[in-house]
Amino acid sequence: MQLLELVIRDIRDASPLIREFVLESTNGSALPVFSAGAHIQVQIPELNDHRCYSLIVTDPEHDWRAAPQQYRLGVRLEAEGNGGSKFMHQLKMGDVIQATAPINDFPLDAAQTDEKDIVLIAGGIGITPIASMAHALADQQRPFTLHYSARTADQLAFADELKTHLAHQLVCYTNDDTPFDLTALFDTLSPDQHIYVCGPQGMIDAVIELAKTRNWPRCNVHFELFITAAPLEGDQPFELELRQSGLTFTIPADKTIVDVLEEAGEDPMYDCKRGECGVCTVDVLEGIPDHRDYFLSDKEKDSGKVIQICISRAKSPKLVLDL
Numbered sequence: 001m002q003l004l005e006l007v008i009r010d011i012r013d014a015s016p017l018i019r020e021f022v023l024e025s026t027n028g029s030a031l032p033v034f035s036a037g038a039h040i041q042v043q044i045p046e047l048n049d050h051r052c053y054s055l056i057v058t059d060p061e062h063d064w065r066a067a068p069q070q071y072r073l074g075v076r077l078e079a080e081g082n083g084g085s086k087f088m089h090q091l092k093m094g095d096v097i098q099a100t101a102p103i104n105d106f107p108l109d110a111a112q113t114d115e116k117d118i119v120l121i122a123g124g125i126g127i128t129p130i131a132s133m134a135h136a137l138a139d140q141q142r143p144f145t146l147h148y149s150a151r152t153a154d155q156l157a158f159a160d161e162l163k164t165h166l167a168h169q170l171v172c173y174t175n176d177d178t179p180f181d182l183t184a185l186f187d188t189l190s191p192d193q194h195i196y197v198c199g200p201q202g203m204i205d206a207v208i209e210l211a212k213t214r215n216w217p218r219c220n221v222h223f224e225l226f227i228t229a230a231p232l233e234g235d236q237p238f239e240l241e242l243r244q245s246g247l248t249f250t251i252p253a254d255k256t257i258v259d260v261l262e263e264a265g266e267d268p269m270y271d272c273k274r275g276e277c278g279v280c281t282v283d284v285l286e287g288i289p290d291h292r293d294y295f296l297s298d299k300e301k302d303s304g305k306v307i308q309i310c311i312s313r314a315k316s317p318k319l320v321l322d323l
């Protein structure tokens with residue numbers, strides 16, 4: 001994939017933990033156009049890997065159809081992270097980074113006639129794609145309300161800009177003052193509304209669970225997680241057999257099936273590596289999957305017949321896949 005060379009034109013602290021970066025092409029040319037919810041994959045040289053950061057728009061004059069001169073990112077410093085945010089937070093103005101063109105795995109659905117209020121929910125750094133969505137919806141004159149929560153008022157990054165431009169369409173919550181009560185919010189909603197949520201995994205899980213118990217159609221609940229497969233306490237290695245190719249592997253506790261197959265020179269199909277997109281679905285022939293994805297339905301998970309190999313593991317000592 002061709003990478004963009006981006007120079008850091010400006011940096012500012014958007015909150016005590018979130019730093020905003022303004023990026024431009026090193027040759028001054030316009031950048032690829034993007035839609036609300038898009039992210040770029042920034043290369044992290046020290047990790048020989050990339051991290052995904054959403055493009056944020058808080059300018060009501062932003063032209064969504066034109067190639068922009070700048071991208072803006074918000075990056076939260078993760079003290080417990082494995083280095084991506086630390087790399088970003090040590091960057092200085094004038095430094096050059098490499099990144100992919102924008103990718104959008106979290107797009108807004110097309111407008112519908114007689115559309116009901118669209119519910120945008122952001123927790124902490126989850127505001128970056130959600131703020132862009134709010135401005136895109138405002139640009140399209142579609143109805144929406146943005147619910148934005150953080151622990152404290154000073155952690156509501158970009159809140160001043162959002163308050164200026166969104167006014168009554170923005171509701172802010174802080175744990176120390178006005179805690180966000182998701183159940184109370186759901187009491188005011190109906191299942192034919194669309195929800196877009198980005199934030200901590202606990203918040204996303206709670207939204208999904210509330211929507212499920214209140215019979216919301218799955219297609220009306222949209223979310224994006226910026227997690228990668230991380231080992232859970234108690235994870236054990238397991239044996240993997242690929243029945244078609246006859247290959248066998250040991251999957252250690254700290255690696256995914258996709259990681260191990262790639263290291264062995266195999267070419268497994270995957271995209272998001274977060275258990276969201278469904279690209280890496282594989283049939284299970286033997287063994288019990290330990291599902292950790294957000295793609296399969298409860299019924300599919302209960303069947304034990306398919307697995308997302310980018311994130312899920314095995315509950316049994318051995319797993320046999322139809323590969």
Ligand code: FES
Pocket residue numbers: 269270271272273274275276277278279280281293295308309310311
């Ligand atoms: S790569 Fe997207 S669900 Fe596995």
